[in-house]
Amino acid sequence: MSDYEGEGLLTIDLGAIAENYTRMRARLKNGSECGAVVKADAYGLGAAKVAPVLYRVGCRTFFAATRQEGEQLRALLPEDVRIFLLTGVRRGCERACAEAGLIPVLVTPAQVQRWIEATGELDGGGLAAPSALKLDSGMTRLGMGTEELAELLAQPALLQRANLQLVLSHLACADENGHAQNDAQLATFTGALAQLRRICPQLPASFANSSAICLGEAYHFDLVRPGCALYGVNPTPSEPNPMRPVVSLRLPVLQLRRVSHDSAVGYGATQFAAAGSWLAVVRGGYADGILRAQSGRGCGVALAGDERVVVPMMGRVSMDTTVFDISALSEAQRARLEVIELLGDSVTVDDMGAAAGTIGYEILTSLGRRYSRRYL
DSSP: OGGGTTSOEEEEOHHHHHHHHHHHHHTOOSOOEEOEEOHHHHHTTOHHHHHHHHHHTTOOEEEESSHHHHHHHHHHSOTTOEEEETTOOOTTOHHHHHHTTOEEEEOSHHHHHHHHHHHTTTTSSSOOOOEEEEBOSSSOSSSBOHHHHHHHHTOHHHHHHTOEEEEEOOOSSTTSTTOHHHHHHHHHHHHHHHHHHHHSTTOOEEOOOHHHHTTOGGGTTTEEOOOGGGGTOOSOTTSOOOSOOOEEEEEEEEEEEEOSSOEEESGGGOEEEOTTOEEEEEEOOGGGTOOGGGTTTOEEEEEETTEEEEEEBOSOOOSSEEEEEOTTSOHHHHHHEEEEEEESSSSOHHHHHHHTTSOHHHHHHHOOSSSEEEEO
C-alpha cells in the first residue's frame, strides 16, 4: 500500500495524451494546424505536466481560459508558442495581457476598441497587440452575433488595427453527427468569415473542437483545437472511442464488513444490503470527485491479486468514503482485496459520467487534490 500513501492513487498516462494528440492531428487532411486546449489545469490532470509533452510532439498553439492560466503556460513553454485566452480579457487588464504575450479572444466591438486603445502604442505604429475574434454562429454563448459583427464590419480601419490572428466559433452539437445545427452553424460561420476576409485577407479560422474534428474536413478550416479527446473522453459518443484512456483511479479499502441482517447503507437509507452481503468501504468520496449523483448507480473493479471483479456502489457517496457491494467475491478474493479501481480500462471517464448523469469532462475536472498522483 506504500504507493497510495493512505490515499487514492490517480495515474495519468502522458504517453496516451501525446498519442491522442497525434491521432487527432492525423485526421487533418487539408494542412490544418492542430492546437490543444489545456484550460482548467489541462482538464484537471496538470497543465505543468501535460503542456510540455504536447509541445514535444509538435503542438505550437495552446488554448487557456483565463489570464492566470495563460501566464502559467507562458512560463512553462518556449517562446515560439501562441497562447489564446478563450474567455478574453477583462476591462483594465488589456496591457498586462499583451505584455505577457497572451492573445485574448475578443467577443464584442467594445472589447476590440479597448484592446486597440490599450495596446496600440506598444509597437509604436498604432497596430494593436495580437488578438482573436469570436463569433456566435448559433450556440448563443460567448461571441459576436449578427448585429455586433455588422457593427464591426462597418469599421474596417478598426478591424485592420486589431491585429487579428484568428477568428473562431464553437459548435453546440458536434458530438451528434448528423444534427441539423452543425450544418447550420457551419453555413453561418463560413458566411461571416467571408465578410471578415474582405477586410482582413487570409484571416485564419478555427471552428472544430474534438468532436467537430471527427465530423470531417469541412469543419477543420486553418486550425483545430482538440480538448477532451486528448484526455481520453470519447469525441464520438455513438461510436467506439478512438482515443486511448488516460487516467486510472484506485482507492484503498478501509474496511471489509459482513452484514448480519438486512441493513440500510449510507445517508438517507436509500439502499439496503441483504443479510449475508459483504461490503467494502473505500477512502474517496464527493470531496475527491466521486460525484454524489452516481450513488447507487456507479461501479468499480475490485482488484484481488491478479483477479478483477466488477462491483456496484452501494448507498450514497459520502464526502470521504464510498461503499461497494463485494458479495460477488470469494473468500480467497476478499482476503487479497486492498484496492477498488474506479477509473481505468474497465470503467472509463465516460462510463463514470453516464452513471452520474453527466459527461466525462466533469469527471476529469472534478478529480480532487487528495490523491497521490503518478505520471507515466
